[in-house]
Amino acid sequence: MLDEILKQFATFFPEINTALGSGIMVFLRLVGMMRLAPVLSKSEIPSMVRLSFAIICTIILVGVIKPIAPPDGTPIFLCMVLNFIFGAIIGFVANCILAAVLTGGDMINTQMGLSSAMIMDPSTKSQVSVMANFFSVLAILIFMYSGGIYWLFNAIIKSFELYPMYSINFHFENIVNVQYLSEITGNILFMGLHIAGPVLLATMAQDIILGIISKTAPQVNVFSLSFLFKPVLGAFILIVILPMLINVITDYLVSYAGIF
Numbered sequence: 001m002l003d004e005i006l007k008q009f010a011t012f013f014p015e016i017n018t019a020l021g022s023g024i025m026v027f028l029r030l031v032g033m034m035r036l037a038p039v040l041s042k043s044e045i046p047s048m049v050r051l052s053f054a055i056i057c058t059i060i061l062v063g064v065i066k067p068i069a070p071p072d073g074t075p076i077f078l079c080m081v082l083n084f085i086f087g088a089i090i091g092f093v094a095n096c097i098l099a100a101v102l103t104g105g106d107m108i109n110t111q112m113g114l115s116s117a118m119i120m121d122p123s124t125k126s127q128v129s130v131m132a133n134f135f136s137v138l139a140i141l142i143f144m145y146s147g148g149i150y151w152l153f154n155a156i157i158k159s160f161e162l163y164p165m166y167s168i169n170f171h172f173e174n175i176v177n178v179q180y181l182s183e184i185t186g187n188i189l190f191m192g193l194h195i196a197g198p199v200l201l202a203t204m205a206q207d208i209i210l211g212i213i214s215k216t217a218p219q220v221n222v223f224s225l226s227f228l229f230k231p232v233l234g235a236f237i238l239i240v241i242l243p244m245l246i247n248v249i250t251d252y253l254v255s256y257a258g259i260f
Contacts, residue, residue: 018067018068018069021067021069021070021076022062022065022067022068022165023058023059023062023067024080025079025080025083025165025166026058026061026062026065026083026165027054027055027058028080028083028084028087029083029084029086029087029156029159029165030054030057030058030061030087030156031054031084031087032083032084032085032086032087032088032089032090032091033087033088033090033091033152033155033156034050034053034054034087034091035087035088035091036088036091036092036094036095037090037091037094037095037152038094038095038098038139038140038143038148039140039143039144039148039149040091040149040152041091041095057153061156061157064157065157065160068164068165068166070166071166074166074168075168078168079165079166079167079168082167082168083165086159086163087156087159090152090155090156090159091152094148094151094152096185096188097252097253097256098136098139098140098143098253099188100187100188100190100191100192100195100252101135101136101138101139101191101192101195101249101252102132102135102136102139103188103189103191103192104135104191104192104193104194104195104196105129105131105132105133105134105135105136105195105196106129106131106132106192107192107193107195107196107199107200108131108135108195108196108199108200108234108238109129109130109131109132110129111196111199111200111203111230111234112131112199112203112230112231112234112235113227113230113231113234135195138246138249139249139253142246142249142250142253143253145250146250146253146254148253191252194248195245195248195249198237198241199234199237199238202233202234202237203230203233203234206229206230206233210229
């Protein structure tokens with residue numbers, strides 16, 4: 001009975017039926033992207049707000065991408081799953097870009113001797129280090145300032161050219177620039193060292209100086225002094241180089257804008 005009603009509806013209102021079908025695919029691709037993308041995936045944003053935002057964006061995008069009717073014999077459920085997966089890939093790639101900044105924060109946190117200073121991150125519901133949380137917020141602010149949200153929605157619009165909404169042939173190498181993706185994942189450690197390098201060098205120099213002191217004056221408790229000086233020295237170096245770090249992170253994020 002329901003199938004007959006849907007067929008009659010498609011016969012009498014073909015344009016509305018086409019728009020509704022395309023809207024479902026666009027909505028699922030948006031939801032997949034928002035599930036993993038920076039900023040949009042934060043649990044601090046209520047689910048109802050994200051859902052409403054996705055519906056509003058779907059209505060806008062359906063008019064932009066020109067909805068099409070599904071070909072005969074197209075497995076609609078499979079198309080829905082693939083659209084969600086494709087949107088999740090876009091969000092995952094954007095998240096990998098920011099992962100390098102968080103890696104640098106973790107390195108700085110460990111080198112400053114703040115490994116025991118952990119805080120609860122409500123977005124991931126897990127314990128994170130203080131410096132990693134600081135760099136996470138900093139990276140998100142720079143990501144938004146440099147147009148990261150625009151990149152994500154531009155990627156969604158372009159994705160319908162690379163992978164049509166009713167396509168079932170999912171060729172990963174033709175959809176995602178594998179070279180870019182391998183560079184992003186491979187450069188996470190390199191970029192983390194680039195960000196944490198000044199603090200690592202400063203604290204390493206301090207360890208060398210304290211080692212020399214321990215040899216020349218064994219009565220000095222160098223082990224206790226290191227716990228006192230490392231956080232202070234690390235914080236001082238971080239304050240001095242923070243403007244340069246912001247420029248480095250901005251250039252890093254902008255350099256990968258082409259992947260979207």
